[in-house]
Amino acid sequence: MGVRALQKEKTRRALVDAAFNQLSAERSFSSLSLREVAREAGIAPTSFYRHFKDMNELGLTMVDEGGLTLRQMMRKGRQRAEAGGSVIRISVDTFVEVLESNPNVFRILLHERSGTSAAFRAAVAREIEHFISELSHYTEATAGRTPMLARVQAEALVTLVFNAGASALDMKRADRKVLADHLVLQLRMVAKGAEALQHKIETK
Amino acid sequence: MGVRALQKEKTRRALVDAAFNQLSAERSFSSLSLREVAREAGIAPTSFYRHFKDMNELGLTMVDEGGLTLRQMMRKGRQRAEAGGSVIRISVDTFVEVLESNPNVFRILLHERSGTSAAFRAAVAREIEHFISELSHYTEATAGRTPMLARVQAEALVTLVFNAGASALDMKRADRKVLADHLVLQLRMVAKGAEALQHKIETK
DNA sequence: TTATTGGGCGTACAGTTGTACGCTAATTTA
DNA sequence: TAAATTAGCGTACAACTGTACGCCCAATAA
Numbered sequence: 001m002g003v004r005a006l007q008k009e010k011t012r013r014a015l016v017d018a019a020f021n022q023l024s025a026e027r028s029f030s031s032l033s034l035r036e037v038a039r040e041a042g043i044a045p046t047s048f049y050r051h052f053k054d055m056n057e058l059g060l061t062m063v064d065e066g067g068l069t070l071r072q073m074m075r076k077g078r079q080r081a082e083a084g085g086s087v088i089r090i091s092v093d094t095f096v097e098v099l100e101s102n103p104n105v106f107r108i109l110l111h112e113r114s115g116t117s118a119a120f121r122a123a124v125a126r127e128i129e130h131f132i133s134e135l136s137h138y139t140e141a142t143a144g145r146t147p148m149l150a151r152v153q154a155e156a157l158v159t160l161v162f163n164a165g166a167s168a169l170d171m172k173r174a175d176r177k178v179l180a181d182h183l184v185l186q187l188r189m190v191a192k193g194a195e196a197l198q199h200k201i202e203t204k
Numbered sequence: 205m206g207v208r209a210l211q212k213e214k215t216r217r218a219l220v221d222a223a224f225n226q227l228s229a230e231r232s233f234s235s236l237s238l239r240e241v242a243r244e245a246g247i248a249p250t251s252f253y254r255h256f257k258d259m260n261e262l263g264l265t266m267v268d269e270g271g272l273t274l275r276q277m278m279r280k281g282r283q284r285a286e287a288g289g290s291v292i293r294i295s296v297d298t299f300v301e302v303l304e305s306n307p308n309v310f311r312i313l314l315h316e317r318s319g320t321s322a323a324f325r326a327a328v329a330r331e332i333e334h335f336i337s338e339l340s341h342y343t344e345a346t347a348g349r350t351p352m353l354a355r356v357q358a359e360a361l362v363t364l365v366f367n368a369g370a371s372a373l374d375m376k377r378a379d380r381k382v383l384a385d386h387l388v389l390q391l392r393m394v395a396k397g398a399e400a401l402q403h404k405i406e407t408k
Numbered sequence: 409t410t411a412t413t414g415g416g417c418g419t420a421c422a423g424t425t426g427t428a429c430g431c432t433a434a435t436t437t438a
Numbered sequence: 439t440a441a442a443t444t445a446g447c448g449t450a451c452a453a454c455t456g457t458a459c460g461c462c463c464a465a466t467a468a
Contacts, residue, residue, distance in 0.1 A: 004435050008445070028320045031234065033425065046427070047446045054426090111318050114370050116232045121374070149389075156364060156390040163363045166318050170325070185353075186360040189397030196396040197389070208465050212415070237455065250457070251416045258456090 012051045014041040023104040028111050029059050066105040067127030073098040088187045096180050110166045131158050153194040160186050216255045218245040227308040232315050233263050270309040271331030277302040292391045300384050303369050314370045335362050357398040364390050
């Protein structure tokens with residue numbers, strides 16, 4: 001890679017990082033302006049266009065990166081779970097950890113999921129779909145769930161986890177602990193309930 | 205009420221309605237400008253201040269109104285359920301009906317729940333809390349659930365319902381039917397699972 | 409009847425936004 | 439070495455924003 005392409009990549013990263021850094025509980029992606037991001041990244045507003053067509057394209061890049069980060073973490077969680085212990089507990093703990101160290105990744109996913117741009121919503125839905133289908137296959141394989149039931153169950157689990165994540169973002173450490181415990185209980189409810197429904201089908 | 209106060213109330217309603225009308229899948233409350241709302245309501249921008257301190261105050265009013273609408277509908281749903289039949293099924297059907305006839309009420313609640321203003325988030329949380337505690341008491345009373353378990357269960361149920369509502373907003377009729385069926389299944393999972401967990405505690 | 413109140417309006421202004429355009433200077437290609 | 443490419447910059451502009459200020463006039467109070 002030439003000097004030129006290298007520098008370009010660096011500036012591009014600066015833009016993405018600048019945007020992520022500006023996110024907070026009080027600041028959503030859609031409230032960021034092109035000029036603000038450029039300012040934070042240390043380039044002229046008009047130079048922004050050398051890297052992205054518009055703010056929308058930047059945002060989609062961020063969603064993709066965020067999704068990637070999330071999937072990588074979940075893989076790590078699964079590895080940890082394989083060493084033994086409650087899959088649910090370990091997954092939740094992993095999730096909380098990652099949430100604490102990458103809050104802004106979650107912010108953009110959680111907020112734009114119900115956001116104002118169809119492209120964003122689709123992108124987030126795609127990322128979440130990864131989780132659902134992975135989890136669904138996992139439950140099919142390990143718990144012998146019906147494909148349909150596994151799918152519905154996985155949707156419920158992912159919904160509960162992401163929702164808890166959204167609440168956790170604004171919480172203090174201690175409250176997060178309580179939330180995590182509640183979440184574990186809720187996930188167990190769904191798991192137990194799905195099992196019961198499955199039995200009902202089988203013995204019918 | 206004098207002619208004056210009456211006219212004032214009318215204009216105020218025009219503002220609230222104008223704001224609700226401008227909401228859509230592509231337009232969130234936070235993307236509305238004071239001038240746009242005033243324009244739609246047919247008044248001068250500066251007259252807006254005769255009714256609300258700023259857009260924030262308008263938004264909070266809308267959240268309150270939305271919450272009220274929601275609670276009224278759920279009460280109706282409960283009445284319908286008392287006539288017999290599956291409580292879950294009837295509640296979900298009621299929810300879907302209201303969602304279809306008041307989409308924008310949901311939009312503001314769903315979007316601002318993870319929104320950028322702490323006051324908004326608190327207001328929405330307050331509205332959702334109504335549902336959770338009502339549902340929690342209901343489950344305690346009719347299913348003899350532990351207060352703690354009832355609470356956690358109610359949180360899960362409400363989370364699943366609202367989340368499904370968010371997805372349903374952008375769907376066609378047919379897809380909504382499927383979604384509703386999934387939702388019913390998920391709610392049953394939670395209910396069955398909570399029951400199982402309760403038994404486990406009791407026989408311990 | 410006269411005085412007061414208050415909803416609505418128009419004007420005005422400073423601030424911010426996205427982006428079109430043309431230039432510079434350094435890297436890359438020929 | 440000479441020519442072409444391109445990241446980044448500065449200037450410029452029109453559109454839009456929130457809101458301060460003062461006027462008007464109809465409803466209300468005295």
